[in-house]
Amino acid sequence: MKSDRAGRAAEERGRKLKHGHAARRAYTIIRDDLLRDAWPSGTHLPEAELARRIGVSRTPVRDALRMLVNEGFLEYSANVGCRVRGWSEDEIESLFDLRLELESYAARRAAQRMDDVGIQELNALCDQMESIAFKVLDVPALRDDLTPLNDVFHMRIIDAAANPRLASLIKSVTAAPIVLRTYRRYDADEVARSMNHHREIVAALDAGRGEWAAAVMRAHLHAGYTAMRRGGEGKVGPMSSGR
Amino acid sequence: MKSDRAGRAAEERGRKLKHGHAARRAYTIIRDDLLRDAWPSGTHLPEAELARRIGVSRTPVRDALRMLVNEGFLEYSANVGCRVRGWSEDEIESLFDLRLELESYAARRAAQRMDDVGIQELNALCDQMESIAFKVLDVPALRDDLTPLNDVFHMRIIDAAANPRLASLIKSVTAAPIVLRTYRRYDADEVARSMNHHREIVAALDAGRGEWAAAVMRAHLHAGYTAMRRGGEGKVGPMSSGR
DNA sequence: TGCGTCCATATTGCATACAATCCTGGCAGG
DNA sequence: CCTGCCAGGATTGTATGCAATATGGACGCA
Numbered sequence: 001m002k003s004d005r006a007g008r009a010a011e012e013r014g015r016k017l018k019h020g021h022a023a024r025r026a027y028t029i030i031r032d033d034l035l036r037d038a039w040p041s042g043t044h045l046p047e048a049e050l051a052r053r054i055g056v057s058r059t060p061v062r063d064a065l066r067m068l069v070n071e072g073f074l075e076y077s078a079n080v081g082c083r084v085r086g087w088s089e090d091e092i093e094s095l096f097d098l099r100l101e102l103e104s105y106a107a108r109r110a111a112q113r114m115d116d117v118g119i120q121e122l123n124a125l126c127d128q129m130e131s132i133a134f135k136v137l138d139v140p141a142l143r144d145d146l147t148p149l150n151d152v153f154h155m156r157i158i159d160a161a162a163n164p165r166l167a168s169l170i171k172s173v174t175a176a177p178i179v180l181r182t183y184r185r186y187d188a189d190e191v192a193r194s195m196n197h198h199r200e201i202v203a204a205l206d207a208g209r210g211e212w213a214a215a216v217m218r219a220h221l222h223a224g225y226t227a228m229r230r231g232g233e234g235k236v237g238p239m240s241s242g243r
Numbered sequence: 244m245k246s247d248r249a250g251r252a253a254e255e256r257g258r259k260l261k262h263g264h265a266a267r268r269a270y271t272i273i274r275d276d277l278l279r280d281a282w283p284s285g286t287h288l289p290e291a292e293l294a295r296r297i298g299v300s301r302t303p304v305r306d307a308l309r310m311l312v313n314e315g316f317l318e319y320s321a322n323v324g325c326r327v328r329g330w331s332e333d334e335i336e337s338l339f340d341l342r343l344e345l346e347s348y349a350a351r352r353a354a355q356r357m358d359d360v361g362i363q364e365l366n367a368l369c370d371q372m373e374s375i376a377f378k379v380l381d382v383p384a385l386r387d388d389l390t391p392l393n394d395v396f397h398m399r400i401i402d403a404a405a406n407p408r409l410a411s412l413i414k415s416v417t418a419a420p421i422v423l424r425t426y427r428r429y430d431a432d433e434v435a436r437s438m439n440h441h442r443e444i445v446a447a448l449d450a451g452r453g454e455w456a457a458a459v460m461r462a463h464l465h466a467g468y469t470a471m472r473r474g475g476e477g478k479v480g481p482m483s484s485g486r
Numbered sequence: 487t488g489c490g491t492c493c494a495t496a497t498t499g500c501a502t503a504c505a506a507t508c509c510t511g512g513c514a515g516g
Numbered sequence: 517c518c519t520g521c522c523a524g525g526a527t528t529g530t531a532t533g534c535a536a537t538a539t540g541g542a543c544g545c546a
Contacts, residue, residue, distance in 0.1 A: 019506040262536040
């Protein structure tokens with residue numbers, strides 16, 4: 001009887017959802033909503049409501065919320081639940097600083113570990129990005145195609161640093177909603193500068209010069225941060241990384 | 244009936260445990276066991292067994308395990324569960340490097356934010372530590388009293404960096420079992436050097452010299468790491484921090 | 487009117503039942 | 517002897533019910 005209800009519910013929401021995917025699904029949905037700014041900061045998110053909306057029970061929703069808490073999207077109080085986290089100017093600045101530190105450190109480490117294949121991949125990514133950037137003046141919408149390539153570029157370097165823990169810290173710091181809105185406000189000169197930064201970073205990595213790579217990475221991120229702070233908000237898709 | 248069983252169970256294990264503390268309790272117990280090296284690395288930890296041992300249900304145990312996973316104590320595979328994480332030499336080295344980076348960064352930030360009261364507190368801690376260190380030659384057991392003071396010292400600096408996210412990252416990197424076993428193998432000279440480092444860090448902070456503070460912090464941690472790597476294992480209480 | 491207290495209700499925390507998945511060991515076939 | 521497969525058991529993933537707690541509003545009182 002109880003099992004009947006559960007079974008029916010499971011069938012009703014389609015058979016795509018195998019065991020072990022409800023939590024992941026809840027996580028993805030809630031995270032997307034957060035990145036979409038679906039709720040103002042401070043909003044309380046009751047587990048039951050989310051569960052109903054997503055079509056799963058409270059258990060996987062709780063799991064998802066816990067993950068989002070320690071990724072910094074939400075804040076949690078015992079016996080109260082989760083609220084959407086707000087960010088003061090100072091906190092944003094601090095978070096960015098931290099990211100700067102971690103990602104330039106990753107570049108420094110990467111310079112001592114990157115192999116030729118890695119360098120070639122990075123150069124290939126630069127080629128692709130530049131070929132798009134070249135057309136951005138005429139077709140501004142192409143800026144959005146730049147972002148994923150850029151993300152991959154940075155990811156490759158972080159992976160080359162060969163420190164999984166570091167990678168996960170950077171991910172957790174970068175995932176915070178505030179940091180996620182930049183690339184789109186670059187003007188033409190800034191896009192060009194960004195491309196140059198990328199090439200220079202590759203050169204530094206290829207030369208095995210950690211300090212050089214770290215320095216350019218710092219500059220690169222500072223430039224991005226400045227662009228981000230410059231404008232108002234403007235609608236931005238959930239996946240702009242701002243690097 | 245069902246509620247009777249649950250109610251009785253709750254009473255049986257004492258009334259200290261109010262609502263909202265089972266997860267915390269499970270977390271503490273499991274974490275202590277991990278720090279005590281109760282299980283060899285790679286050991287699989289079934290939720291049901293832990294739950295039985297601790298006297299709570301699987302739900303809070305799951306919560307505790309998730310926390311320990313993202314603190315790096317355990318690794319988790321879907322549908323399989325949690326295993327005690329093992330550490331290769333390279334991983335230990337990488338983790339230490341990362342910690343070095345974060346904690347020296349914290350010192351640099353702290354130098355620009357620490358107020359006079361903070362400086363006084365740090366100096367007071369140095370006084371206490373030195374008065375103990377002075378007697379360590381005669382009573383080696385006192386080394387253990389040094390550790391908590393040392394922990395507080397470092398914590399104060401991290402807090403002064405005024406970046407909660409940074410603090411939590413450092414905590415997560417420092418909590419990892421491997422990093423937690425040092426202070427006790429310092430010889431007399433090393434204890435003295437450590438004390439000097441502390442004083443110098445305070446001086447740098449007081450002078451508002453971030454780079455100086457960061458540099459001494461780096462040296463301080465390197466010294467600790469070297470001492471840690473030197474010896475074999477030796478029994479170490481769960482709370483030695485190795486700073 | 488302002489303030490403290492108490493209670494109703496909403497929501498979380500925990501326990502338990504059930505379903506899906508993985509792993510182990512044995513067995514058949516090559 | 518080795519390899520692939522399959523079944524059974526162990527373990528995790530999810531759903532649901534109940535207990536405990538916090539929040540907000542009504543009420544009494546000054």
